[in-house]
Amino acid sequence: MPSYSPITPEILSEIKGAVGSDAVIQTTEKLCEFEKDAGEDACLPELVVEATSPRQVSALLRLANRYSFPVTPRGLGTGLAGGAIPLFGGVVLSLAKMNRILSIEKDNLIAVVEPGVITLDLQNAVRRENLFYPPDPASLDTCSIGGNAATNAGGPSCVKYGTTREYVLGLEAVLPSGEIVEAGVRTRKGVVGYDLRHLLLGSEGTLGVITKLILKLIPHPQTITTLVAFFPKLTSAMDAVTAMLVRGHVPCAVEFLDDRCLEITGDLLPFEEARLAKAMLIIETDGVQRVIEEEMETIGEICMEQGAVNVVMAPDSLKRARIWEIRREVSLRIEDRFPLYLHEDVVVPIGKIADLVGCLRGFEGEYGIKIYSFGHAGDGNIHVNITAEDRKCRDRAEEGIVNLLKKVLSMGGTISGEHGIGIAKKTVPTDGALCGKHPHSKGNQTSLRSPADTEPRENI
Numbered sequence: 001m002p003s004y005s006p007i008t009p010e011i012l013s014e015i016k017g018a019v020g021s022d023a024v025i026q027t028t029e030k031l032c033e034f035e036k037d038a039g040e041d042a043c044l045p046e047l048v049v050e051a052t053s054p055r056q057v058s059a060l061l062r063l064a065n066r067y068s069f070p071v072t073p074r075g076l077g078t079g080l081a082g083g084a085i086p087l088f089g090g091v092v093l094s095l096a097k098m099n100r101i102l103s104i105e106k107d108n109l110i111a112v113v114e115p116g117v118i119t120l121d122l123q124n125a126v127r128r129e130n131l132f133y134p135p136d137p138a139s140l141d142t143c144s145i146g147g148n149a150a151t152n153a154g155g156p157s158c159v160k161y162g163t164t165r166e167y168v169l170g171l172e173a174v175l176p177s178g179e180i181v182e183a184g185v186r187t188r189k190g191v192v193g194y195d196l197r198h199l200l201l202g203s204e205g206t207l208g209v210i211t212k213l214i215l216k217l218i219p220h221p222q223t224i225t226t227l228v229a230f231f232p233k234l235t236s237a238m239d240a241v242t243a244m245l246v247r248g249h250v251p252c253a254v255e256f257l258d259d260r261c262l263e264i265t266g267d268l269l270p271f272e273e274a275r276l277a278k279a280m281l282i283i284e285t286d287g288v289q290r291v292i293e294e295e296m297e298t299i300g301e302i303c304m305e306q307g308a309v310n311v312v313m314a315p316d317s318l319k320r321a322r323i324w325e326i327r328r329e330v331s332l333r334i335e336d337r338f339p340l341y342l343h344e345d346v347v348v349p350i351g352k353i354a355d356l357v358g359c360l361r362g363f364e365g366e367y368g369i370k371i372y373s374f375g376h377a378g379d380g381n382i383h384v385n386i387t388a389e390d391r392k393c394r395d396r397a398e399e400g401i402v403n404l405l406k407k408v409l410s411m412g413g414t415i416s417g418e419h420g421i422g423i424a425k426k427t428v429p430t431d432g433a434l435c436g437k438h439p440h441s442k443g444n445q446t447s448l449r450s451p452a453d454t455e456p457r458e459n460i
């Protein structure tokens with residue numbers, strides 16, 4: 001197996017010559033800022049290059065090929081799967097400084113952006129033109145559009161609007177060879193040729209570095225309305241979701257919290273029922289006021305038919321803001337409580353959500369863990385949050401995760417709906433064992449981290 005080269009003084013000097021000394025970070029203190037993403041693992045890079053142009057990215061990758069050192073692209077490091085961690089040392093290529101919104105073309109309903117733009121900044125900028133960029137990962141105020149494209153990110157609005165992939169019309173990328181390519185179109189439609197654009201989207205930095213994106217925008221919905229429903233059983237909540245979808249209603253969010261999550265957030269929610277219920281659904285519809293009000297009435301009736309103990313229609317804007325704030329905070333509350341916190345985000349067919357959540361208690365007993373589940377019920381995308389009182393339980397918890405993922409696959413599901421593969425779906429040394437090491441003897445010839453290096457558990 002070929003080896004990666006360390007960054008020798010000669011290579012360092014070539015990199016500085018190619019990208020400029022100002023773009024290179026070498027001090028250990030600064031390098032430490034790039035050793036982690038938002039997940040559990042860490043590995044110190046030998047060098048960081050902060051690119052400000054595709055030309056620099058290209059020059060770096062050409063050198064990586066010549067000298068065989070690894071390059072790990074990085075957006076804003078909010079990934080939960082370790083994709084931006086330089087597992088093999090070498091160079092972390094930060095795209096954070098390529099953060100300009102190049103244009104918002106109102107007449108063409110497109111925006112052209114560099115990859116380092118923060119997702120919320122783009123949403124706010126297009127909102128001022130009465131336009132809408134729907135992808136809404138919960139991290140949208142801290143993650144980058146390039147990272148979203150590389151992980152095909154999505155959030156609550158996926159149920160109606162789809163993931164980032166649906167909004168990337170075209171892109172510019174630098175291939176591992178250093179060649180700068182353009183893929184896709186600037187138009188609403190484009191059917192010609194091989195679809196290199198979609199190959200790169202969701203490839204987590206393994207096939208190329210995205211340096212520009214042409215994004216589709218849509219008119220901003222006139223209004224949005226919310227419904228909150230409380231259920232005595234999680235299965236009833238999931239039955240309500242299925243009933244609503246099969247009867248042709250497509251809300252722009254259908255989120256759920258299980259009883260465990262309600263236990264730790266119920267006191268914060270502005271509803272009495274939240275403390276006693278076994279499941280809560282947050283449902284939103286957007287569009288023309290009169291139409292969505294009527295639709296919400298019907299959705300509320302469906303929830304009651306399926307056994308909801310209460311349905312709160314159109315809570316005022318303060319309550320609505322509070323509900324979403326708490327929905328986003330669930331994971332932070334879990335993190336505060338447990339020394340070990342592993343995030344899984346599986347997807348099962350909608351009709352199987354209740355079955356999956358129902359079998360989680362069995363995993364708890366068997367593997368000594370406690371599981372909190374919440375997520376995007378409308379997509380069957382469940383965040384299975386695995387916790388333990390002691391970090392020493394990690395190996396046992398990882399065993400449980402492998403069996404959980406097998407269960408998901410046996411239900412016709414998939415192992416990640418949002419976080420991606422990274423290194424999180426691969427067995428790696430635990431608890432910082434990676435930190436500071438540069439295992440040059442692993443990997444393959446391509447300068448970017450290879451997908452083969454991160455073989456997912458789906459293949460086991």
Ligand SMILES: Cc1cc2nc3c(=O)[nH]c(=O)nc-3n(C[C@H](O)[C@H](O)[C@H](O)COP(=O)(O)OP(=O)(O)OC[C@H]3O[C@@H](n4cnc5c(N)ncnc54)[C@H](O)[C@@H]3O)c2cc1C
Pocket residue numbers: 037038072073074075076077078079080082083084095115136137138139142143144145146147148149150151152153154155156204205206208209210211331417418419422
């Ligand atoms: C609190 C919290 C909530 C989250 N909620 C969601 C959610 O609702 N939905 C969701 O999908 N994700 C969610 N995430 C995960 C994460 O925010 C997303 O995966 C996001 O898209 C990562 O963007 P980033 O800029 O931080 O990328 P990074 O973490 O820096 O990188 C992620 C991956 O993309 C690659 N990459 C980054 N930029 C480029 C580029 N320009 N070219 C090529 N490859 C690149 C990296 O190599 C890495 O493999 C959440 C994370 C946190 C911490």
